[in-house]
Amino acid sequence: MSNVKTEKSVREPLFHIAKRGGLPLWKGILIRFIAIFAGLLVCGIFVTVAADGKKGFFDVFASLFSGAFGTERRRWLLLQDTALLLGVSLALVPAFKMKFWNLGGNGQILMGCLTSTMCMFYLGGKLPDPVVWLIMTVSAIAAGALWAVIPALFKAFFRTNESLFTLMMNYIAFHLVCFFISYWYPKGTGTMTPLEAGVLPDLFGNKYLLTLFVVVLLTVFMFAYLRFSKHGYELSVVGESENTARYIGVNVKGVIIRTLLLSGAICGIVGLLISGSINHAVGSNYDNNMGFTAIMAAWLGKFDPLIIVLTSFFITFLTRGMGQVRTDFGFTSEALSSVIIGIIYFCVIACEFFISYQIKFNGEHKKTKKPKKNRFEETVKRDFAEEFKMAKEENFEENKEEK
Amino acid sequence: MEKTVALELKNISKFFGKVIANNKINLSLYKGEILSILGENGCGKTTLMNMISGIYFPDEGQIFVDGKEVVIKSPLDAFHYKIGMIHQHFKLVDVFTAAQNIVLGVNDGSKYSIKSVNAKVKEIADKYGFHIDPKKKIYDMSVSEKQTVEIVKVLYRGADILILDEPTAVLTPSETEKLFSVLRRMKEDGKSIIIITHKLHEVLAVSDRVAVLRKGENVGSVVTSETSESQLTEMMVGKKVELNIERSQPENTVDRLFVEHVDCMDREGVKVLDDVSFIARSGEILGIAGIAGSGQRELLEAIAGLQKLKNGKISYLDPATGKMENLQDKTPLQIREMGVRLSFVPEDRLGMGLVGNMDLVDNVMLRSYRKGKTPFLNRKDPGKLTNEIVSSLEVVTPNVHTPVRRLSGGNVQKVLVGREIASEPKVLMAAYPVRGLDINSSYLIYNLLNDQKKRGTAVIFVGEDLDVLISLCDRILVIGSGRITGEVNGRETSKEEIGRLMTKTVATESKKEESHE
Numbered sequence: 001m002s003n004v005k006t007e008k009s010v011r012e013p014l015f016h017i018a019k020r021g022g023l024p025l026w027k028g029i030l031i032r033f034i035a036i037f038a039g040l041l042v043c044g045i046f047v048t049v050a051a052d053g054k055k056g057f058f059d060v061f062a063s064l065f066s067g068a069f070g071t072e073r074r075r076w077l078l079l080q081d082t083a084l085l086l087g088v089s090l091a092l093v094p095a096f097k098m099k100f101w102n103l104g105g106n107g108q109i110l111m112g113c114l115t116s117t118m119c120m121f122y123l124g125g126k127l128p129d130p131v132v133w134l135i136m137t138v139s140a141i142a143a144g145a146l147w148a149v150i151p152a153l154f155k156a157f158f159r160t161n162e163s164l165f166t167l168m169m170n171y172i173a174f175h176l177v178c179f180f181i182s183y184w185y186p187k188g189t190g191t192m193t194p195l196e197a198g199v200l201p202d203l204f205g206n207k208y209l210l211t212l213f214v215v216v217l218l219t220v221f222m223f224a225y226l227r228f229s230k231h232g233y234e235l236s237v238v239g240e241s242e243n244t245a246r247y248i249g250v251n252v253k254g255v256i257i258r259t260l261l262l263s264g265a266i267c268g269i270v271g272l273l274i275s276g277s278i279n280h281a282v283g284s285n286y287d288n289n290m291g292f293t294a295i296m297a298a299w300l301g302k303f304d305p306l307i308i309v310l311t312s313f314f315i316t317f318l319t320r321g322m323g324q325v326r327t328d329f330g331f332t333s334e335a336l337s338s339v340i341i342g343i344i345y346f347c348v349i350a351c352e353f354f355i356s357y358q359i360k361f362n363g364e365h366k367k368t369k370k371p372k373k374n375r376f377e378e379t380v381k382r383d384f385a386e387e388f389k390m391a392k393e394e395n396f397e398e399n400k401e402e403k
Numbered sequence: 404m405e406k407t408v409a410l411e412l413k414n415i416s417k418f419f420g421k422v423i424a425n426n427k428i429n430l431s432l433y434k435g436e437i438l439s440i441l442g443e444n445g446c447g448k449t450t451l452m453n454m455i456s457g458i459y460f461p462d463e464g465q466i467f468v469d470g471k472e473v474v475i476k477s478p479l480d481a482f483h484y485k486i487g488m489i490h491q492h493f494k495l496v497d498v499f500t501a502a503q504n505i506v507l508g509v510n511d512g513s514k515y516s517i518k519s520v521n522a523k524v525k526e527i528a529d530k531y532g533f534h535i536d537p538k539k540k541i542y543d544m545s546v547s548e549k550q551t552v553e554i555v556k557v558l559y560r561g562a563d564i565l566i567l568d569e570p571t572a573v574l575t576p577s578e579t580e581k582l583f584s585v586l587r588r589m590k591e592d593g594k595s596i597i598i599i600t601h602k603l604h605e606v607l608a609v610s611d612r613v614a615v616l617r618k619g620e621n622v623g624s625v626v627t628s629e630t631s632e633s634q635l636t637e638m639m640v641g642k643k644v645e646l647n648i649e650r651s652q653p654e655n656t657v658d659r660l661f662v663e664h665v666d667c668m669d670r671e672g673v674k675v676l677d678d679v680s681f682i683a684r685s686g687e688i689l690g691i692a693g694i695a696g697s698g699q700r701e702l703l704e705a706i707a708g709l710q711k712l713k714n715g716k717i718s719y720l721d722p723a724t725g726k727m728e729n730l731q732d733k734t735p736l737q738i739r740e741m742g743v744r745l746s747f748v749p750e751d752r753l754g755m756g757l758v759g760n761m762d763l764v765d766n767v768m769l770r771s772y773r774k775g776k777t778p779f780l781n782r783k784d785p786g787k788l789t790n791e792i793v794s795s796l797e798v799v800t801p802n803v804h805t806p807v808r809r810l811s812g813g814n815v816q817k818v819l820v821g822r823e824i825a826s827e828p829k830v831l832m833a834a835y836p837v838r839g840l841d842i843n844s845s846y847l848i849y850n851l852l853n854d855q856k857k858r859g860t861a862v863i864f865v866g867e868d869l870d871v872l873i874s875l876c877d878r879i880l881v882i883g884s885g886r887i888t889g890e891v892n893g894r895e896t897s898k899e900e901i902g903r904l905m906t907k908t909v910a911t912e913s914k915k916e917e918s919h920e
Contacts (some may be wrong), residue, residue, distance in 0.1 A: 017462045019419045227781050233772055236761070243755040246709060247747070248769045249736030360462065 015361045016218040028355050035351030036314075039344035040064075046340055051329045052087065060325060067324020068317045078207045078320055083215040084270055086312040088294035090215075090222045091266035095148075096295075097226070098239040102153065104147060104166030105291020107173035107332050108264045110284070111143040112271020116175050117195070117282035120275075124198025124389035132198040134196045136276055137269075144268020145261045147173060164327065170291070177284045194280035200272075210272045218266060223305040235259050266289070318344060351381070406433045408470065409595040410455070410486070410564055415464035417450055424450040426619045427464070437586060437596045439606040439627070442616035443841030444835055448599045449491075451616070452566050455597075456488035457481035467529065468564075487557030493543045493549050502537035505556045527558050531588045531654055534799070535769040547578040554585070566597045569604055575694060576902075581610045601841070603632045615639055640843055648849050648874045650893075651857060652659055656684040658720060659861040660706070660830050661727075665715030667701050669886075675701045677885040679715070681829065683861040686720070688852060690876030690893060691865045692901050698885035700863045703832045706863075707747045708735040719743050722829060746828035748820055750835050750865075752812075754818045759797070759808030763800060764789045766807050767822050792821035796847065813844030820851055829853050832863040869898045881905055 042058045068078050088105050095102035119136040127135075151165035181192050200216050203209035226232040238245045238255050245252050270290075297315055301308030322337040331337065410432040417425040425447045443446050453459045455466065457478040464471050468484045475481050481488070495504050497676040506520045528535045529594050535551050544552070550570060557565055566585075571579045572753040576900040586596055586609060600606060606613055607627060615638040620878045622638055667676035670858050675698045691699055704710040708719055708730065717730040721742065728741055738745060749755040769784035775781060787804045796817040800810055807815055816836060824831065833852065837845040852875070856862050866872045872879055876893040881904035889904035 016462075018462060230772060230778055230780055233765070233768075233780055237758055237769070238756040240760050243752055244758050244769070247707070247735065247749060247755050249708075249739060251734075251736070263432070351411060 015359050017357050018360050019357055023355060030141070031351050031354055033082045034347070034348045039347035041126040043340045044345050046343065047325060050331070052334060055329060059328070059354040063325040063328040064321035067321040067327075070324070072318070074235060079315060080208045080211050082313045082316040083212050084274065084288075085290055085294055085297055086309060087215045087218055087270040087273070087318055088267060089301070089308045090218050090305060091263050091270065092291075092294050092298050093222060093305065093308070094226065094227075094232070094235055095263040096298060097303050098235045098259050100239075100256060100260065101163040102148060102151075102260065102263055103163050103291065103295075104151065104169045105267055107166070107170035107291070108144040108147045108267030108288065109175050109271040109274065109287040109291060110170075110282075111147045112268035113275040113286050114173070114180060114271075115139040115143040115268075116272045116276045117192075118180070120195045120198040120280070124195060124368070127198075129198060129201075133200060133276075136198070136200070136267050137396040140268040140272035140276075141233055142267045142268070142381070144266070144271060145244070145264040148260040148264025148267070149257060152257050156256045157377050174284055177282055177286075179283070181282065191283060192281040198278040199280045207277070210277050214269065214273060218269070219309065220267075225301075226305065231249045231255075231258065258347065276288060289323065296345070353390055380383040404872060406448055408432070409434045409468070410468040411470075412451075412455070413465045413467070413893070415451065415454060415461045415466070417447075417454060417459060417462050423619050425454075425461075426634055428619075428621045430614055430617075430624075432538055432595050432597060433454065434595055435590055437590050437598060437609055439610035439613045440597060440599045440602065440616060441606055441613055441635060441639060442601075443601070443843070444864065446616045446639075448616055449568055450566060451818060452488060452597065452599060455481065455564075456486055456566060458488075474715050482560050482562070485561055485563040486566070486850040487560060487562030487564070489550070489553045489568065489570060491568045491570075491572065493553055495549060495552060497542045498540065498542050500538050501535055501544075501552045501555075504541060505537075505559050507556075509560060523559065526557055527555055531558070533585060536856075544616055547574055547582075550574070550582070559587075563593075564597070564703065566599075568599045569601075570598065571600060571602060576856050579605065586750075591638060606635065609633065613886040617641055619917065630644070636842060637793050639669040639841075648871070649853060650875065650877075651853070651878050653856070654685040655859065656686045657722070658682050659685045659722070660863075661716070661718045662702075662719070663716040663718075665702075665705060665717065666713040667698075667705055668713050669701070676705065679878055679882075679885070681873040681887065681890070683863055685829070685859045685861045686856055687877045688834045688856050688862040688864055688893075690872040690879035691863065691882055692872050693882035693905055695843070695867065696883045697882045697905075699882060700834060701885075702882070703747065703749070703865065705832055705865070706730065706830075706832065707745065708733050708738045710838065719745070719830070746823035746826060746831045748816075748831075748833040748836050750838070752815055752819055753808060755817065757807050760806050762806055763798075763818055764803050766818060770822055770826060788822075788825055792818060792825065796821050796851075812839045813841055816840055816848065820848060824851065824855060827858075828855070828860055830861045830863070832865075834865040835867060836864070838867070868916070869901055872901070873898065893912055 009293065040061070044057050047060045048055070048057045067074065067223050069075055077353045088109065091108070092102055092105055116136040116139065117228055119132055119139055123132045123135060147169050148166070151160070151169060152161040154165060155162045181188070181190055183191065200210060203213055227235075234245070234250050237248070237250060238252055245255070271286075275285050279286065293315060294312075297308055297312045300309040318341050322341055323339075325331075326334070326337045408431050409906065410430075415425055415428045415430075416423070422566065427480065428447075428451060430451075440448050440451070451457065457480050460476060466475060468486070473480075473484055475484065475486070478488075483613040499507070502517060502520045502524050504518075506515070506592065507526055524535065524537045527533070533551050533555060535548070535555060539548070541549060553713055554567075554681045556566070568719060570582060574582060583605075586598070590596060590611075592594065597639055598610065607630075610627050612624055612626055613635065615622050615635065617639060622641075625634070625638075662682070664673065665676055665679045665681050669675045672689065677698075679698075679702060681689070691702070693699055701710050705712055706811065710733050715731070719728045720726075721728055723742070728743060730738055730743065730745075733741070747756075753759040758769070762784055764786050767789045768780070768782065771785060771788075772780055774784075792798060793803060795798065798810070798814045798817045798821070800814060810818070820833070820836060831852070833848075836848050836852070840848065844900040849871070852862050852864060864872075864876060866875075873893055873896060879891050879893050880887055880897060881889045881891070881901055883905055891900060891904070
C-alpha cells in the first residue's frame, strides 16, 4: 500500500468494521468485564462531579459496595432481591424464546400477590396454616397463569398482538390491587398493614431462605425444561420458525398456550413469595417493575437460566448499591442514580458489539482488535443500518406470508 | 477491438472472521464487454461484487476505475464512479411508480419534475429496447418488469459499469432472452457489464469473457468463444465432473399415492389447485414441471397435510397392510401416527424444513424427537444419525453442533434430504431440491433420489430445470395455473413439448412456447 499516498484522489477511511470469527470464551468474558469496569469508572466520575467535591472518587465505590454487601442484612436483601428478579426472568424466558413478547410480568406478579394476600386475609386463622399455604400456592399459580394465558389464547386463535395485550393486563392487575386495598381498608391511605395469620413459614428460622430455596428449585427446573425436555424443544422450534413447527406436526396453538401457562404460573409463584413470605401484604407497587427489569436480565443472559443468575445478581447489585450511593452523597432525587445505572447498562450492552465485530485500522492491514471508544458512534450507525436492512427484509417476508 | 480497462481489481481480499471470502482477487473489466463471473455457491462472487458496489469494504487490495485508484465506501461512492449494481433481491418501494423509484435518491440539483423523469426513462428504454411504463406502480409489476425498473434506475444515474447478480434466476426462458438482447445493446453502447450466474448455457450465450472463482480465488479468465461447458465446470469444481444422470428402468411399480380431483384455495380465496388428479407409483420418479407459482407448492403441502383441501381425495396405499388410508384433512402429526411413511423436502429449507439457529443434531431430531413416553429428549440416537448423514453425504461442517444457518446452501440441503430419507419413506416429495446448489451437490441429490427410486419409494420431484426433469424423471406431470395440463413420458418427451404444456392454459403468454428452444 505504499503508493496510496501518492494518489490525491484516494481517501481511505481511517478504519472499518469487520465481523469476527469465533471469539475464545475468555476474551468474551474479558471484554464484558472491561465494559463493566468502564461503566463503573464513568459512573464514578459522574457522581464525583455531581457531588460537588464533598466526597472523593473512591467514596463512590465504597458506598456502592457497602450498599450491596455492607451489613449482613444488606447481603441477605441482595440475595433475596436477586432471587426475585431471577424468578421473574425465568418466567419470561420460555415465552421470549418462543418469540411471545410477554410484557405482562408485572401484572402476573401482582395477581399472585393479590390472590395469596386474599387467602391470608380471608382464611388465615380460620383454617390450619398448612391448608392455607396450599390454597395460597394453588391460587397464586392459577392467577398468574390466568393473567398470562388470556393474551396467549387470543394470540393463538385470533393472532392478536401479545405485547399490547399483556401490557393492558398489567393495568387491570394494578387497579384490582388498588381496589381490594381500599375495599379492605376503606379509611386507609391505600397501603396495607402486614397480616399475621396464614403467612408462609420461615425456613430454618431464616425469613429469607424460603424465597432463595424456591428460586433455586425454579432455576434448576427451568434449565432442565429448556435444555432437556420435549416441551422446551418444541417451544424453541415454534419461536424460531412457526412454519417448521407446523411442518413437523407441532400443535403451535397448544404450545403457545402451554408455555404461557408456565410463564404466568412462575410469575404467580414470585408474587406468592413477595406477599406470602416477604411482605405479608399486598401493595400496588409490589411488582417493583420486575416484569420489565427481568426482560433485561433475561436478554443479557441470552435466555440461558445459568447466565441469568449472574445478570440478575449484577442488576440487583447495581440497584441496591446505587441506592446507598444516593443516601451517602445526599442526592435527593432518584433520577441521578437512574441515569448512572443507565450508563452502566449502556456500556454492558454496547460491548456486545465488540464481541461480534472488530475494528480494523487501515494502512496497517493487521488484525487489530482494539475496541476504540470514541469511534463508537459511527460503528453503531453502520451496525444499525445493517440490522435495519435485515428487519426490513424480514418484515417484507412476513407481509408476503400474510398475503 | 480496442480494449480499454474500465474496472480493475488488484489483490482484493475480504475476510469474515476466519472465513476467507475473497483471497487476493485480480480482475479486469474492459469497456464494452460482458464479463460473466462463474462459480459455485459460496465461492465469493456476491461478496466481490458487493465490494465494487460499496456495500462491503475490502480488507485488502485496490480498486481502479478508468485507471485511477478509487476508494468505494458506500453505494453513493459507487454511483459517483458510475458503477451500478442490480441485486438479486429487488430494492424497490412497492407503492411508488416506476419513475418515482428510478428517481429516488438522485440529487442532481435540478428541480424535481416527474414529467421530465418520465421522458428520460422513456428515452433510456427506447435506446436499449426496454419495455417499461414509467407510471406503473411496482406492486402491479411482474418480476421481470421489476428487474427492468432496477436496470433503468441504474442507467438513469449514468452508470457505465453494471453488475447484475443472478438476474436470470427469477425469469422465464423468454424473459431471459429479452434481457440478454438488452444487455447486448448496452454493450454496443459502450457499457461494461458484469453478470453473475451459475447457469452455464447462459454464460455461453451472453458473455464475451468468463472469470471463474473457486473458494474465494480467481482461478482464471477465458474467452467465451474458446471455451466449453465441460471446461468451465472443471474450472469451477476443480476436477472433472460427470454431468450424466443415470436413470434405471422402474421395477415392480405399484400405485402408492392417489390424488383425486383436488381443489385448493389460498388465503384470499383464489383457487390455486383446480381438479388435480394423479397417481404416484413406487419405484418411479414422478416429475412435476410448471412455471413457478402454478400450484406446485400447494399440491405438495396438501399431500403433506399442511394445506386444507376444498374438494377431492388424497389416499395412500399402505404396502404393509394393503389398506387404503385417507390423507385429506389430516394434520402432519396424524398422518405420521397413521404409519404413513411420507417424507417431504420443502422448497423453503431454512424457513420450513429446518431451523436455522439450531444445530445439526437438533434439526435431525425434528422428525423423531417425539419417540418414547418420557418428557425428556433423547439426543443420543439423533446424534448418531447426524454423524451418519454427515459422513455418508459428505456434509461440510465444523461439527454437528454448528447452527445449520452457518452451513452453505448445498450442505443445508444435504442435512434436510438426509433426514428425510433416513426414515425410509414410502413416498418422498422434494420441491426444488437443487435450487441454489452447486453442480456437485446437485448431482449428489439426483443420485439420492435415484437410490430412493431403486429402493421402491414413490418419488415426487418438483423441478424447474427442464433438462434435468427430462433426464431424471420417468413420468412428468405438467401443471399450469393450478391445473394438470398434461402428462408425458420422461424418456420420450422434449423440452418443447413440456414448454408448450406449461403455458397451455395461459393464453396471453402463448408466446413463451417459442423461447423453449
